Amino acid sequence: MSPRATYHHGDLRAALIDAADQLIAEGGIETFSLRAAAQRAGVSPAAPAHHFGSxxxxxxxxxxxxxxxxxxxxxxxxxxxxxxxxxxxxxxxxxxxxxxxxxxxxxxxxxxxxxxxxxxxxxxxxxxxxxxxxxxxxxxxxxxxxxxxxxxxxxxxxxxxxxxxxxxxxxxxxxxxxxxxxxxxxxxxxxxxxxxxxxxxxxxxxxxxxx
Missing domain, CATH: 1.10.357.10 (Tetracycline Repressor, domain 2)
Structure with a gap:
């Protein structure tokens, strides 16, 4: 099952936070971006901005x-x-x-x-x-x-x-x-x-x- 298929009832927001958390753990601020978080979570690049604004x-x-x-x-x-x-x-x-x-x-x-x-x-x-x-x-x-x-x-x-x-x-x-x-x-x-x-x-x- 793809990651996208599992998102429901607010899971997408939690999945994006988890993806960002993993990216910070792996490479720190220097390698972080909204696009990378979206890619890690398996969602569109616009999803982080929609849920978190920035x-x-x-x-x-x-x-x-x-x-x-x-x-x-x-x-x-x-x-x-x-x-x-x-x-x-x-x-x-x-x-x-x-x-x-x-x-x-x-x-x-x-x-x-x-x-x-x-x-x-x-x-x-x-x-x-x-x-x-x-x-x-x-x-x-x-x-x-x-x-x-x-x-x-x-x-x-x-x-x-x-x-x-x-x-x-x-x-x-x-x-x-x-x-x-x-x-x-x-x-x-x-x-x-x-x-x-x-x-x-x-x-x-x-x-x-x-x-």
């Missing part, structure tokens, strides 16, 4: 999927009583997502290609950022976060920005240049955990109450 409309749907996947990577990390362990593990999961999904990672932060006014964008994009940002804040001793408080918002921003930059350096192979003999295949398991131990060293034990 390249941006379709890529926004793919970006939302990418944010959901990033959230899944971070959700695979279970909290422990140790704030240092938590923030390191979440940071490692964030960088691993970037390395294993390079096309999607680059797309997620392209304001020219993603509609940030989409009503679902805030929910999807905040999920991974809040988890990581809260772990950073907790590591620094702020367990009750108030995003309306400048200091809390600034601390979360700084932590997320640091991991975002680190993810890009690893993704582009530039982080390897800091460590003689480092290999791209093993960097996530060998060097990066030690880097994160330097960024987030173990915290001293809590002081005993004075009797």
């Amino acid at each position: 390249v941006k409309g379709l890529l926004t749907q793919v970006a939302l999927l990418a944010y959901a996947r990033a959230g899944d990577y971070l959700d695979s990390v279970h909290d422990t009583p140790d704030p240092a362990h938590n923030v390191r593990a979440l940071s490692l999961a964030f960088v691993r997502f970037a390395v294993e999904n390079p096309g999607h990672f680059r797309l997620m932060f392209r304001g020219d290609l993603v509609d940030r006014d989409d009503p679902r964008y805030r929910e999807f994009s905040h999920r991974p950022g809040l988890r990581l940002g809260r772990a950073v804040a907790t590591y620094h001793g702020h367990r009750h976060i108030d995003m309306n408080r400048f200091e809390d918002a600034a601390e979360m921003l700084g932590g997320i920005a640091a991991m975002h930059g680190l993810a890009y350096l690893v993704l582009e192979g530039k982080a390897l240049r800091f460590f003689k003999g480092a290999q791209a295949e093993s960097f996530l398991t060998d060097e990066l955990p030690r880097v994160l131990e330097q960024i987030y060293p173990a915290l001293p034990p809590p002081a005993l109450p004075v009797l």
Whole structure:
């Protein structure tokens, strides 16, 4: 049965999103086009524009999927009583997502290609950022976060920005240049955990109450 024969009750829209998602996974933004998505889905070249209006409309749907996947990577990390362990593990999961999904990672932060006014964008994009940002804040001793408080918002921003930059350096192979003999295949398991131990060293034990 041809792909076209299976489309009914809205399946075409989902098929186009899936096709675009696959293209981004395989070649990133550079090789993506509406025509290629239509060809992958087995429909006419006009179908993507009809359903999504533009390249941006379709890529926004793919970006939302990418944010959901990033959230899944971070959700695979279970909290422990140790704030240092938590923030390191979440940071490692964030960088691993970037390395294993390079096309999607680059797309997620392209304001020219993603509609940030989409009503679902805030929910999807905040999920991974809040988890990581809260772990950073907790590591620094702020367990009750108030995003309306400048200091809390600034601390979360700084932590997320640091991991975002680190993810890009690893993704582009530039982080390897800091460590003689480092290999791209093993960097996530060998060097990066030690880097994160330097960024987030173990915290001293809590002081005993004075009797």
